Amino acid sequence: MPLEMIIDDAYLNLERAIDRSTKKQAVISQNIANINNPNYEALEFDEILNKAVKRADKKVILEEEMSSLSRNSIAHSAYVKLLAAKVSALHSVVTQGRK
Amino acid sequence: MGLDQALDISVSAINANRINMEIISSNLANINTTRTEQGGPYRRKVPIFSEKPLEFSEALNAAEKNLSGGIEVSEIVEDPTPFQKVFNPGHPDADSEGFVSMPNVSMAKEMVDMVYVQKVYEANITAYNATKKMEQETLSIQ
Numbered sequence: 001m002p003l004e005m006i007i008d009d010a011y012l013n014l015e016r017a018i019d020r021s022t023k024k025q026a027v028i029s030q031n032i033a034n035i036n037n038p039n040y041e042a043l044e045f046d047e048i049l050n051k052a053v054k055r056a057d058k059k060v061i062l063e064e065e066m067s068s069l070s071r072n073s074i075a076h077s078a079y080v081k082l083l084a085a086k087v088s089a090l091h092s093v094v095t096q097g098r099k
Numbered sequence: 100m101g102l103d104q105a106l107d108i109s110v111s112a113i114n115a116n117r118i119n120m121e122i123i124s125s126n127l128a129n130i131n132t133t134r135t136e137q138g139g140p141y142r143r144k145v146p147i148f149s150e151k152p153l154e155f156s157e158a159l160n161a162a163e164k165n166l167s168g169g170i171e172v173s174e175i176v177e178d179p180t181p182f183q184k185v186f187n188p189g190h191p192d193a194d195s196e197g198f199v200s201m202p203n204v205s206m207a208k209e210m211v212d213m214v215y216v217q218k219v220y221e222a223n224i225t226a227y228n229a230t231k232k233m234e235q236e237t238l239s240i241q
Contacts, residue, residue, distance in 0.1 A: 029106075035222070037148040073232060080240060
């Protein structure tokens with residue numbers, strides 16, 4: 001059986017998703033931190049470029065940021081659980097021979 | 100790692116809001132102060148917030164170049180609005196017409212600011228806790 005069947009694309013995709021939600025968390029924290037700063041230009045996380053971009057036209061809206069914060073942490077939690085489930089399935093496959 | 104940066108940013112904001120709270124406390128405490136070291140009544144203090152620049156070592160490791168180190172209180176300035184004149188001829192600091200200059204602190208304004216600062220402080224603690232939870236979950240992959 002080729003190795004690609006066991007370690008499939010899903011690992012890479014989940015890894016990327018976790019990386020994205022990690023970076024997004026820093027962007028949201030930055031926006032919430034600067035809620036009192038009148039000269040601050042809000043940042044937005046660009047999902048395609050995978051980096052933070054300046055959102056010069058908009059001020060920080062606390063409610064929006066708090067909602068993205070919880071959505072992002074739930075998404076992150078989901079990715080981590082999926083990855084952990086895949087790793088644990090793989091773990092039980094590779095240890096079957098011992099039984 | 101990105102999550103450490105997120106934690107640092109939230110901590111900087113919690114810190115800046117704590118300083119803001121100290122300034123509000125000082126304003127409220129001195130609401131009746133007519134004598135200060137500089138002479139004259141107490142002037143209301145106002146914090147100026149600015150984005151905190153990254154330190155060099157942090158900038159090298161930062162996952163995201165557009166992010167700064169969060170926020171900081173860069174300076175504390177005095178509110179230039181005029182003092183309130185209160186008629187109180189018996190006061191030792193009264194002028195020839197019997198008016199005393201009282202600090203330009205408005206109690207209602209300080210109380211409103213205080214509630215706002217509390218909410219912002221809370222928002223940043225929520226962000227900190229969410230990030231902490233994410234970090235713990237990431238560590239649970241095994």
